[in-house]
Amino acid sequence: MTRSAAELDHRRSVNVALLGCGVVGSQVVRLLTEQADELAARIGAPLTLVGVAVRRPQRHPDVPADLLTTDAAGLVTRDDVDVVVELVGGIEPVRGLLLTALKNGKSVVSANKALLAEDGAALAAAADESGADLYYEASVAGAIPLLRPIQQSLAGDRIVRVAGIVNGTTNFILSAMASSGANYTEALEEAGRLGYAEADPTADVDGYDAASKAAILASLAFHTRVTADDVHREGIRDVSAADIAAAKALGCTVKLLAICEQTDGQVSARVHPAMIPRSHPLASVSGAYNAVFIEAAAAGQLMFYGQGAGGPQTASAVLGDLVAAARNRVIGGRGPRDSAHADLPVIAMGETRTRYHVALDVTDRAGVLAQVAGVFAEHGVSIATVRQEGRNGSSGEGDVDDGAPGPKDATLVIVTHSAPDAALAATVDALTGLDSVRGVAGVLRVEGLGRPVTELGGGS
Amino acid sequence: MTRSAAELDHRRSVNVALLGCGVVGSQVVRLLTEQADELAARIGAPLTLVGVAVRRPQRHPDVPADLLTTDAAGLVTRDDVDVVVELVGGIEPVRGLLLTALKNGKSVVSANKALLAEDGAALAAAADESGADLYYEASVAGAIPLLRPIQQSLAGDRIVRVAGIVNGTTNFILSAMASSGANYTEALEEAGRLGYAEADPTADVDGYDAASKAAILASLAFHTRVTADDVHREGIRDVSAADIAAAKALGCTVKLLAICEQTDGQVSARVHPAMIPRSHPLASVSGAYNAVFIEAAAAGQLMFYGQGAGGPQTASAVLGDLVAAARNRVIGGRGPRDSAHADLPVIAMGETRTRYHVALDVTDRAGVLAQVAGVFAEHGVSIATVRQEGRNGSSGEGDVDDGAPGPKDATLVIVTHSAPDAALAATVDALTGLDSVRGVAGVLRVEGLGRPVTELGGGS
CATH class of the missing domain: 3.30.70.260 (ACT domain)
Incomplete structure (x- = not known):
């Protein structure tokens, strides 16, 4: 193939680099393959997977061997890469890789709640500077379209509260305690047996995961900057069977909530277990489901409900972002973002x-x-x-x-x-x-x- | 002011023409005024209302007299107009006005379900041709962010079913029948007294309103063209107190549903009352609330819930679209749309x-x-x-x-x-x-x- 033909090919397809190929990544690869024609029709150009960075160069059933690489840093700066999809998680080395990608004009799709909650502002600034897109719908509430509605659909409204069940593990545990009368330890063991809790459940049960999501939600909902450190955090270890019974006696149910509020130009963000009335739409969200309740000045009360985790579910959100980033490449546009952020004080x-x-x-x-x-x-x-x-x-x-x-x-x-x-x-x-x-x-x-x-x- | 200064002003603001100033329009005017600074920050330029077309040139409490005009055709072709917001409703003369606006490169934000359901394809084609945007989030389910999630967030997924309660009047009537045992006529009268039903309730109770929404939902969800005429339509006039009681005996509740399905490359769209299990998330959506349940191959089951009508609620959706269209004007981009539509057969x-x-x-x-x-x-x-x-x-x-x-x-x-x-x-x-x-x-x-x-x- 001559160089000009290769250039033509490159111009005609949107090239994707994938960082990480675990539970979600392998689903992304599968859907990219299975839905190639539909995605190309929706984007106006085919999506081509040009590289997959993995930690160990072992064979991967879903990925052609010649696409695998352990050189993530090399992959994100390759000339022919248009969009970097990051499914590795954690802060380093991912932060450096994504900043490099954005500075090089690559759009980034990420599911990395911890990084977005800690340093989303730096990533957004890098994207702004190079004109690239930064999307991270999959970082909060898995398959549920949530960040795009907050950022775009409600862009003409004033959101006053976002309150959600954003961690499936803790919701499973609390639901199990409520339905069976089990105590926390028993319910945690059941969650582990059924694959709803990891061997080290700290990030979930102590509320770290939900706090990252609360920071992302508060930042987007209130057009300001809130990091995970700004979020008051209490987990569910101390919720007792007696607490659950007491809630029931009051016509309530206990949920681990991420709550972000804006009052008088100040914002607050917190994660803690709370009793909510059984008549509230969030109360009937049980098991591993997630739901987020939003109150806006004009729109009133809204709720978004769906599966907050899982390979295909999270891959759905990743692919939605990938299609958006790819469409922008094709039409020469950019995803919407706030031109200015307020620096609203976060109250203790x-x-x-x-x-x-x-x-x-x-x-x-x-x-x-x-x-x-x-x-x-x-x-x-x-x-x-x-x-x-x-x-x-x-x-x-x-x-x-x-x-x-x-x-x-x-x-x-x-x-x-x-x-x-x-x-x-x-x-x-x-x-x-x-x-x-x-x-x-x-x-x-x-x-x-x-x-x-x-x-x-x-x-x- | 010199001509160049006027041009500068024009470049620096995004100019909005409003067609219709009733319940929703006056809320749009109010929010544009009250939130001017926030909207300007989010867009990167101020939004300026430059004209409001009304049928009769009477004074309007929320609109400066010099902005009012009865010459809608003149307004939508004015050089200084960037975005036309249409809140008139009905097919003509609105279709002609919006086609003219789009052909002249004006972006259009519309809440007009009847027009979008009948001739959305012609509007989309006109927008495609001139590179303008066409948004209509407010046309379905009022304040609930729904079309943008379907069109964008789920763009990388395969939607298999959309089933929703998309008409608040009929949901109010059916909820009243279920809670009080009233018959249809009594419940309709109550809805009228409380302002939930119009003097001529035909469009609502005979399912025309819901059928328009079903056509829009099916078109977006399945990337094809479905018009209101393709939608099988039955209303709620024949639902009896005995039907409601029978549903209760079966552990069900009766809802007027808009159901769009895709099976084996064929689509179907229908509106009719149906019994659904009381354990289904849609079953507890009562009164004037709307909710839409979506099933997608990867994302699984999702639900979107909120208020489907009302001035401020609908205005929230209109303003979200307006901010998106204005951002695109500022950054020189365009809203995402499908590059190609399938022409899937609609089964009877x-x-x-x-x-x-x-x-x-x-x-x-x-x-x-x-x-x-x-x-x-x-x-x-x-x-x-x-x-x-x-x-x-x-x-x-x-x-x-x-x-x-x-x-x-x-x-x-x-x-x-x-x-x-x-x-x-x-x-x-x-x-x-x-x-x-x-x-x-x-x-x-x-x-x-x-x-x-x-x-x-x-x-x-």
Whole structure:
């Protein structure tokens, strides 16, 4: 083939370099092959896979041997590469590779939530400078089209809250605890047996994965820069079977939520387990499914639901981005991005307004409720509902019988109105110092997420 | 101002002409004003409203008088107009205006489902020719980002089914019938009182609105051309309180669905009421909310949920499109579109595979079930479940007692397996000719929509 014919070929196809060929990568290769004709029709030019960088030069069933290379750095700077698809994960060496690719004018499609959450701004700046595209739909909520709707469809609206179930492992565990009454350890073991939890589940159960996604969502939704370090993070290790039962008694269910809010020009982003009303659309999202609830000033309440992980599912999102980047190559355009970012202050968790559910083991004698209520009042926290339960778990009806005669044991279940998180935490600390309080049986945040929570609190 | 300064101004802002200033248009004007700074930051240039075409030159509270004009044709060809936003509705004169605008290189943002469903291909061709953009996110499901996810996020996947609740009026009526036991006429009156139904509700209750949306969804999802005339259409006027009760007894709820499917290179699109399992995510979408369920080969099951109508909600979708069109003006790019369309055959309703729920008033004597089952068998329709109910509405348990002695009255409730719709319709026709069948008490299609429907059929 003469050089000019090769150039013509190159101009006529969009050439793709793939970094990483694991569960998702091999699905991307499969779909590129199986759907070659359809993709070419949608793009206006064929997509050609010109190289696949892998760590070890072993044979790969789905990839022709001559495409495999261990030289990722060489691949991302090759002249004939138009788009780099990155499915390696982690911060280094991927950050350097992608910055190099973008600086060389290659568009980048990535599923790397950790990198985007830590250093998305540097990648976006590099893309802006060279005029290349940077897409990362697959980094949050797998197959669910979410970042494109936030970035483009809602570009004319003001998003005020994004709240989602964005980690399938923890949702599987919490769903299993709710349906079977299992405790956390049992449910985690089941998740591991069924392939929903990794051997080291830390990234999932301690909320690191969800925190990265929260940072990406907050950055896009509020047109500002939020990194994973800005996200308050609590995992699900401490969620007990008693917490799940307490939620059920309140008409709620427990979910690990990533919540991003914008109030008065300030943003907050947090990941923690919370009780949500069973009537909320997010409450019925169970097992390994993901869903994200968005509230915008004009659009109102929206929800996006689907599978948040899995090889083919994530590959679907990657290919959507790849088609977009390739179309832009063909028509000489560029993907939309914000021309300017606000630098909105990220408020600390202590200043974020939340609601608490607190279960207290107390001595059941006259004056206890007055004492407990006094501690809440001292900290400026308003109580929404109080319910008394017998020590054996039977539930009392109506308000606490504060005039009961003997010093028996009882449980006080209190749900607060919203207050700064620091005030709520300080209240719980102070309660443990009361001699009538034998212990705090459970503390969980309560989130209405734009829905009334009138059913909370049982009898009151 | 010198001419060159005017040109500079023009280059520096993206100029918008608005056609129509009703419920949605006035919200668009409001948001353009209130969010001017944010929109300019996102676009990289200010958006300037340069004219508003209205039918009658009356004062409009939200629009400066000097922007109002009754000369829509003049407005859409003005040199300084970059983007035309059309919120008039109907086929003519809008089609001519938008074709003129596109041929003159103006980008078009439209919420006009009827026009897009009838002649979207001509508009797309005009946009292709001049390099202008054509966006119409607001034409389907109001505020819900839906067309952009289908067209872009899922561009690397194969969509096999789109099934949605895309008409808020009918969903309100069916939800009211389900929750209160009201009949259709009562529920329609309530919808009218509350502003959810228009004085002439034909477009909604007879399914015309949903059929337009189905045509748009099928065209985008399957990369082909489907018009409203290709869509089989049945409305909800004939849905009875008994149908709703029958659905409840089967663990189902009745929804007016727009269903688009692709099988073996053929597509089908239909709008009709159907029973769906209460466990399906669409079943809990009530009142005026919309939701669309999408199944794709790689992505699996996805759902999009939100408000399908309303001024601010629809304006949110319009502004998202407007920002996209304006960004493309600023960076000199173009919105993505398919480079080629397949011309997939649209199969007739009779060939589409569906399932039926049939309630028959029969003479309760020996041999009736055998006779009825024989008619199903003759038409090649397989019965999934049969249940017998007493004439007074009390429900029998288990299979039909076909050996009962006396000629009492009873109701046979039959749910079929899937079969060509024509075979199902012919079966129902033939059943009415049996002397043991006193009448057909109800016929409704049953849709599992990718979910098991094992709970159907009650006792069997």
